[in-house]
Amino acid sequence: MGVYIFVIAAALAVFGILMMYKKNVERLKEDPSQVGEAHRSFFISTAVIEALPIVLLILGLVNMEPVPMEDIYLPAIIIVMLAAFSIFFIFLQRSVGTDDESKQAVNNLSMIAIMMSNAIPIIALIFLFLSVQS
Known part of the structure; x- marks a missing residue:
């Protein structure tokens, strides 16, 4: 369960930021x-949204125990899929319903x-790989 705290932190950050982006x-x-x-x-809400995931990352880092490599495959895949989903969602929202007048502003925010x-x-992945037994 210890490695899944990083997944929870990543999910909270991604979904919260995507809601504010939308x-x-x-x-x-x-x-x-x-x-x-x-x-x-966007910046103020992102700072507020990222507070809990940062606390979870620190909590996971403090309570980190060595785990075998096989135990981090699934959490790593979930985190990578969350990152890919966020990129896909942002590009989708950027291209739908954007007129020429607002295109530059929407691209910058995207x-x-x-x-x-x-x-x-990304930080969650790094911390996840730090927990692998050597």
């Missing part, structure tokens, strides 16, 4: 002049969201 990208598609407000809202939504899963 809300803010819809705002940009409706009114591209609200770029500053959408970015500010690239930021890809980096933010994959930060915790």
Whole structure:
């Protein structure tokens, strides 16, 4: 169960950030002049959303026990699938219903969201591989 704390942290971060991305990208598609407000809202909500996953990562790191390599295959696959899902979701939302006027603002927010939504899963993968027995 110890390695799955990293999966929970990654899932909470990815789904929370994707919800806030969806809300803010819809705002940009409706009114591209609200770029500053959408970015500010996205960054503040991302900071709040990532608080619990960061605590979970630290808790998992502190309570880490050596596990055999076979025990981290499934958690690693789940984390990679979460990261791939976030990229797929963001590209899908970016391309659907975007007019030429809001395209640049939506693209900027999308690239930021890809980096933010994959930060915790990447850290979770690193911590997961640190727990492998040598």
